[in-house]
Amino acid sequence: MRSWARPVLGPTAAALAITLLTPTSALAWGDDNGWSPSKPSGKPSGAVSGGQLSAKVTASSIVVTQSGGGGVAKPATGTLASVDPNWEPPACWYEPVLSPEELKAGVEKLKGTNNLAPVNSHLLWADELFVNHYDKGQDGGYKNYNLGEKGMFWRDVVRAGHEDDIAAWDCNRIMFWQDAGTVPDDPNAPTPKVLAAYAYDKIRVPATEIELKPMAKSTVNLPTWVWLDKGTFKEVKVRAELPNTGLWAETTAKPVALHLEPGTADAETYPASGDCRINEDGSIGTPYTDGDANETPPCGIRYLRATNGDPFRLTASITWEISWEGSGGAHGVLPDGTFETTRDVAVREIQSVNR
Structure with missing residues (x-):
């Protein structure tokens, strides 16, 4: 006991x-x-x-302010889940x-x-x-x-x-x-690191609304291109200050990758890991253009069988890299965070015509 x-x-x-x-x-x-x-x-x-x-x-006096996060049409909507299941704020x-x-x-x-x-x-x-x-x-x-x-x-x-x-x-x-x-x-006194972890818990990020081509239905054995336009995801900064102590910390979440889970084992991802890196301009992948149907996308999925009634549940999750700085020159990193959304994808067989 x-x-x-x-x-x-x-x-x-x-x-x-x-x-x-x-x-x-x-x-x-x-x-x-x-x-x-x-x-x-x-x-x-x-x-x-x-x-x-x-x-x-639970009535904390910590003052929290957030800046950044998503484009104009994509307001902050959700909280991050740590990639480390054993970590959480105090x-x-x-x-x-x-x-x-x-x-x-x-x-x-x-x-x-x-x-x-x-x-x-x-x-x-x-x-x-x-x-x-x-x-x-x-x-x-x-x-x-x-x-x-x-x-x-x-x-x-x-x-x-x-x-x-x-x-x-x-x-x-x-x-x-x-x-x-x-x-x-x-040992339970507040520190900049404690405030950074508190700020982590308050981060709000935009939903992962990816673009697909084709939009309505994918076709067996033909790649489905996945991308996000530049500027869709931006850094999110959350500042936590504890009044009457001089203590503060600012936690920064930077989007670094998009991970794709096709929703079925009968699929291949591009790249093979399913991790699409975020480009310097904030975009992910490359937009589909006419004539790309048989090309390999830098970010995408190739389904190997058709859906039979129920669509596949494509999961798209953004990985956010977390760092912080605080009063007294303190700084450090915290476990990456993720936020995921799902999307239904219907896959059809290739239609052929015999003459």
Whole structure:
């Protein structure tokens, strides 16, 4: 069983309601090495309106802006899937969420409501717990919400859609103070690389609308030419900034190849790998012209049998090369991403006429 750091709670605090973020989950106290809660479930928010004290556990303060991506007629439509199935952005990290004044105001709103608010993404506290820890300084806490000090209180954020991910429990600290101009000495502290991965998760790319010739039907043993006009795909840049930290990262997705899957084993691709490189001008392949019917296309498919009623499902996926740069001169690469679309292709037999 995995162990977790126990929040600093004295006898008074322990006697009060300390609730997991879902009322159906039980809090099981373990041995002296820590406490072991049951697997998290649900996606709750705090019960007090008007302030970050009650913000959802997925309410990140990261500001995201995107530029580029597709031509005028091809707006960004989908998210990228990493080619590395074992990679994904972090499940959780810490962010500054409240100034001393904001924390005090939030606790004041909580008083007398019988409501709870999250002290981290796993625990909800009643007003008395907040007062004891952040106002009265009990159990290693703070005096008068650190009013007059320069800095902010930080709390963990869970990546949207990963509230049930056990990795999200790595960020198990209750809301803590961090001096201005510094970041926590913690493996889950935000870094430019964390922001770059967050930006990766926000990249939106255009659909892969390829051109085929012939358009309506392909013919057995004759090549079907595949291409995209120049300028169809452009670099996409997503910038992620975390306010009150000076941290930022810009992730760039550059289209580098089109991959074709014919939808049947009875087909050949050009090139044989099915990977058509993107040209310097942003085009892929070469447009079909009259007289090319028997030529080998630089990017295309040759079907070896006809469809019988149901068309073949041609899959076209663009590979995007991912790099990033960030504050402090940080930079690096992330796994390539792909975005695919499908298209029905009907294939007919060659018609011959006997005289």
